[in-house]
Amino acid sequence: MNDDRATSTRSETPEAILHGGDLHAVSGRYPDAPQPWIDLSTGINAVPYPVPEIPPSAWQRLPAKSEERILLxxxxxxxxVASRDTIVAAPGTQALLQSLPRLRPRSTVAVLAPTYEEHALCWRRCGHQVHLVDDADALAHADIAVVVNPxxxxxxxxxxDVLVRLAAAQRRRDGLLIVxxxxxxxxxxxxxxxxxxxxATIVLRSFxxxxGLAGVRLGFAISSADIATRLRGELGPWAVSGPALAVGTAALADDAWLAQTGARLARDGQRIEALLENAGCAVIGITPLFRLIASPIAAGIADRLxxxxxxxxxxxxxPTWLRFGLPSxxxxWERLAQALGSSS
Structure with a gap:
């Protein structure tokens, strides 16, 4: 790929992408709305893991390698995962998204879309030629295939089995699958x-x-040992803070909390679906942490909320889509039901 083509591809995508969680900007547009605001705009668990007591040393000194090994x-x-050597800890998955394009020469990248837009943006910024595709089969024709799953x-x-076949195709062409x-x-x-x-696969996991602790800024990449080594080099020393190491280690080891959270979210997911459907919204996308709805009056619903x-x-x-996180x-819940004009 020549430089002119890469530059042209980058210019097609705006540098700013709208994300959820921009509550300050939204509240400024609706100054008469009741307080406090309820932020359902992100896919973040609204009932967070209870943060354990963090030793003062975690704030006062650089993180130790031994603490990172415990986290891994x-x-x-x-x-x-069989070996912690194949896991890379980072200050959030977003940091990994921005590091991965620097590991490869300029390539063709296919992103299964619509999806989280930062994937395409990060590859374009580094000069790669990015294509948004709506069919998984089309991913096999690019050097780098990107899938957000779910x-x-x-x-x-x-x-x-679809992803395994795609990974095999990427390996044959000396490519890479990112999931x-x-x-x-x-x-x-x-x-x-x-x-x-x-x-030929890299898996990204968000903490x-x-x-429910997005502010901790912690994420992981799981890959072959050689790619893991290169990623660590890109991130540099002390990539994860001492407090994040402590919180992440405690939370990841807590099987009971995760099981209880899964059961609660399953119940809450059914509840919000009933609210949305009673309000005339069609639920078209589901994960345990959010529901995606389609409505011809989506903009009006968002304004009313x-x-x-x-x-x-x-x-x-x-413009006909809205995504709802789950109330805490x-x-x-009662306020959401009232705003939707539906019983709780």
Whole structure:
């Protein structure tokens, strides 16, 4: 690929991407909305893991290699990975998204879309030629194939055998398959590739989503040992803070909390579906942490909710879509039901 072509590809994508969680900007547009706002715009668990006591030393000194190894051991057990040497800890999955394009020469990249837009943006910024495709078969024609599985925001889940075949095709062409599993934690174990990683594959796992601690900034890449070594080099020393190492280690080892959270989210998911359907919204995408709806009056619904101090995720490229996270407590459920004009 020549430089002119790469530059042209980068210019096609805006540098700013709309994400959920922009509550300050939204509240400024609706100054008369009741307080406090209820933020349902992200796919982050609204009932977070209870943060354990963090020793003062975690704040006062640089993180120790031994502490990182303990975290990686906990991550390996949680994700059923045989060797912690194949896991890389990073200050959030976003840091990994921005590092991965620097590991490869300029390439063709296919992203299964619509999906989390930062994937395409990060590869374009580094001069790669990016194509958005809507069919998994089209991924095999690119040097780098990117899949978010389960997908954000549609909830699409590609079967394991489809991904394994795609990984084999990428290996034959000296390519790479990247599977972002940010929302897979509460799915059956065989929904993840992490435990039995195909060749030429990198799996990304998010900590902040299911544990409700996005501010900790912690994520993981699971790959071959050689790719893991290169990723660590890109991230540099002390990539993960001492407090994040402590919180992540405790949370990843807590089987009981994760099981209880899964059961609660299953109940809450059924509850929000009933609310949305009673309000005339068609639920078209599902994960344990959010519901995606389609409605010809989606913009009006979002405005009405905002007037009630409730923020949901809009999609400028898909104006009939809205994504709803799950409320955290009964008062929020009642307020959402009232705003939707539906009984709780």
């Amino acid at each position: 051991t906990a991550a390996a057990a949680r994700y059923r 997908n954000n925001p549609t909830g699409r889940l590609l079967p394991r 972002d599993e940010a929302f897979v934690d509460l799915y059956p174990a065989n929904a993840s590739l992490a435990a039995d990683l195909p060749p 902040g989503k299911v544990y 905002a007037c009630h101090g409730i923020h949901v995720r809009r999609f400028p490229a898909q 407590h009964e008062g929020d």
